[in-house]
Amino acid sequence: MRKTSARAPDTAGRERVLILSAGVGAGHNSAAAAVQQACAARPDIAEVQVLDVLQVSSVLYRALLAKGYFVLVEGLPWLVEWGYDASDPPFRRRGPIDPWTRANAVPVIGAIKRFRPTAIVCTHFLPAQLLASLLLRGVTDARTAVVTTDYDFQGLWLPGAFHALFVAREEGKVELMALGLPPDRVAATGIPIAEQPDVASTRDPNELPMLLISAGATGGDYAVSVVRQTMHMRSPFTATIVCGRNEALRQRIERLVAPAGDRYRVLGFTAEMPQLLRGADLFVGKPGGLSASECMAAGLPMVLVNPIPGQEVRNGDYLMEQGAAVRCNTAATIGWKIDEVLREPGRLQRMQAAARRIGRPDAAADVLTGLLDGPARPLVVTRAAQKTILAASEQRTVATDLTGPSALVRLIDSAAGSTVALLQAEELGDLQKRYATPDGGLVLRRGQAPVSLRWEARRLLRALLRDDGEVPVRVEELSAPLAFFPGDRLPG
Template sequence: MPTRVLILSASVGSGHKAAAAAIEQAFQRYPEFEVINQDALLHTSRIYQVAATDAYFALVKENPWSVGWLYDYNDEPFKNERGLSRVLNMLNGQPLVKLIEDYHPNIIICTHFMPAGIAAQLLLEERINSRLGIVTTDYDFQGMWLSRSFNHYFVALDEARALLASFGVDDERITVSGIPVTSLLSEPFDCNGVYERYNLQADLPVLLVSAGALGGGPALEIVEQIMGMKTPVQTIVVCGRNQPLRQAVTTMTAAKAEHFRVLGFTNEMPDLMRAATLFVGKPGGLSTAECMAAGLPMVVIDPIPGQEERNSDHLLENGAAIRCRDLPVLGFKIDQVLQEPGRLEGLRAGTQRLARPDAARVVIETLLNDTTSPYVFDREQRRRIIAVSRGKTEPELVVPPPPDTVILYDDETGVLLGTITPTQMKFLDTYLVEEHSDDETYYLDEPTLDYLIEQHPDPELLTVLRSILRTRTHVEIRFVLP
């Protein structure tokens, strides 16, 4: 019987499904495996589907600030797996539960946290015996992705791995794979052929403006800014499935039609990305990962608060993008990138720090070689992880100084100078002068040390005092009593 693989995504935006499709595509190298790729959202109740898609996109369009609030609110680990939330997820996901149980996969790969949570619950209840791999699809790790049971996590950045490690996840169960992207970005590429197909000039920069698969965002304002640029450029505007937008852009650019190519939905984005000079658009997880794999720097526009804001932060930190917060200066900012010597080359170098074109292959090979049993967070571990996510440190992790130790600091710089015993502190109290009763410092210099030597301190105290003056001529010592 062939090894059965179930890939589960969710059509909340296009990124989760695109990552799942990339993994399915990479499985073509393994014909001995039986692979099914399903949109988990289609196997939930109609109410759940509306809440996860229509309501979400309405918030993005009308109240984007609320999306950021929801992102932060749900950033706490296990929030969607507690009490009523877990019950509602399981009830709304009963068709998905049936799909998983009927198929009984050997391996489950989830590119969205909703099916990951349901699969984890089935593992905990021992209703399935599968390896569960969870593949995140943004550069940041949101707490909702953390499941109570799993085999392996696949994240985009070392920083995400460090966060999971801070939660206590075993490093061997975390792989920095990157976000899975289509293998077309790694196939041989004929740049001249793309230029010829779209009638582009090889000596002019190419801007690739993306309004997303659904054709949203401030595309008209972006095009207006590009039309006013000083640098001669060629622009490809991808309007997705928004035909009215495509018509509006075509009308707007009619006077400069030789410099614009206005497209609807296209399957040629991998070629267009590799032929372009700059990408102008929103930093969705998959769009960003594809640009990085293509070596294409980004001009970030209007990121959705939450995951896109954080994606933007990582792009900027790695020098792979610029961000335009005010559309009236977009043309000016792109002009700067194209005209400043070395600026574009620096951005391209930044993309290489984030590029992971083989992410899908890494996911597959890691899971195929994974022989571990599913890991389960117990109640105490979950409690600790939640505390850490809130910025709280477990009391037992704070190691107090020994009860018989007096700690000495440089009062001006806060530098630790050493430790002495209460008996040694009593000696200093006897022979050094306090300026007032609440004084917590003592002045020490060479003459003072000579005076103390005449009073016959014990050798260990003398060693500490000499070491303090080894790199300084004087110091005001602050002491902290046990």
């Protein structure tokens, strides 16, 4: 679905923001909606458009990516985990976009050309990889942001060209910097979520603890096991159960809890989740990136059940590490696990404090600020540099450990101070022959020169050179320990 919201008829000098998502699950589109909502608070944005790239692709392509993924989650979860781990190393899949994906990207490219955005935000790696190709081909010069939607960074999200990369937590930024990515292009903002109610909490400390049990937007059948086990709990409580769009599930749970009187309230799909999160004491459900971020912003700790292998398991690891969640690995212990949290003096309160500490309710606004106030030129990671980054990832080393021709170097925009390219040391030769200055720097420009450029260097120039036609840069070697590891190295 494509949605456009015009803020004013006069768009001169103001931003036109295109938000690209992909409807694989609800989280990516929810993050896109949160960024769209944050756009409304900025007077410098004239128009916003949100596009789910799968909705304009072929039916077969959409079914394979969106529905096929969840078929695997239900039937072959071990394969989902294997696929996640196999695609985790950054730039393992290099080269141009495959022909099938390119064919399905044609309507998206058309939408970009028609809308003429000045800024593009990608909340899924599919459009992020497409935009990298368009930046390198000179199809668009819009500022482009990649916004991850899980707590752990996954290698598929790292494209070969972008303006800003926003990750969910500081550890993700540290990981990318260890691989050689410049700190001025990566920010830990949290995951964009919808604006939260302007109240500290609606919980009444004198009332019984309230559980919020979520079956997810589509209504997962695992919620039946969760509810059944809570009926055996010893602790007093009340519960609200949200069944999403699964009407059959809602009716089934209503029949299950009927003997318990008014202890349980059963809902279908609801637009009141922010209020429910603020009114609950403990959330029981899957650790999707958006669900977890909404809970943390509300100061609501989680009991994690049925995580999807890969990203949701890693989300859960982070939440438990921070003290904001516990996980149930089997349905038989859910009631006991919740009892343990409620019965131990002070434990629930400590978990609530931990959730509030890591909550990032302003992530969407921070993404827009970081993108629109950030560098005008993209960061280009050459193919050779991508190979170095992949090798460093697989060898569990940091970029400063690498020496020789395959070591990484950065090109820094001398005027703006931002990093504009990451390349292998041996790639400098062509550029130095053509663009060297007496002081040892480079001035990249269009024009004639006796030395012909290789294809990768031409792509670099096409992405970096704008209307000004040239950019002075200086070369920076990654030969000193990175700032976030003063004198130290990552363990091998």
